[in-house]
Amino acid sequence: MSQGTIKKLTDKGFGFIEGExxxxxxxxxxxxxxxxxxxxxxxxxxxxxxxxxxxxPRAENVKIVS
Structure with missing residues (x-):
C-alpha cells in the first residue's frame, strides 16, 4: 500500500491525496x-x-494511518 496526505477535499464527495x-x-x-x-x-x-x-489513476481502499 502507498501512503500520503489528504491535500484537498470537496463538498461533492471526492478529494486528492498528495502521494509518493x-x-x-x-x-x-x-x-x-x-x-x-x-x-x-x-x-x-x-x-x-x-x-x-x-x-x-485513482486511490482505492483509503484508510487513515493510526
Missing part, C-alpha cells in the same frame, strides 16, 4: 474502515491502493 508519486484522485466510496468521508480532514495521513479509474 504526485497527487491522486479519490472518491468517497473508496474510504474504508469505521471512518466516513465527512470525517476526513485535509492534512491527515492515509494509506491507499493505486487503481485505475475511467479518467486515470
Amino acid at each position: 508519486r504526485g497527487d491522486i484522485f479519490f472518491h468517497s466510496s473508496a474510504v474504508e474502515g469505521e471512518i466516513r468521508f465527512d470525517n476526513l480532514r485535509e492534512g491527515q495521513q492515509v494509506e491507499y491502493t493505486e487503481g485505475q479509474g475511467p479518467k486515470g
Whole structure:
C-alpha cells in the first residue's frame, strides 16, 4: 500500500491525496474502515491502493494511518 496526505477535499464527495508519486484522485466510496468521508480532514495521513479509474489513476481502499 502507498501512503500520503489528504491535500484537498470537496463538498461533492471526492478529494486528492498528495502521494509518493504526485497527487491522486479519490472518491468517497473508496474510504474504508469505521471512518466516513465527512470525517476526513485535509492534512491527515492515509494509506491507499493505486487503481485505475475511467479518467486515470485513482486511490482505492483509503484508510487513515493510526
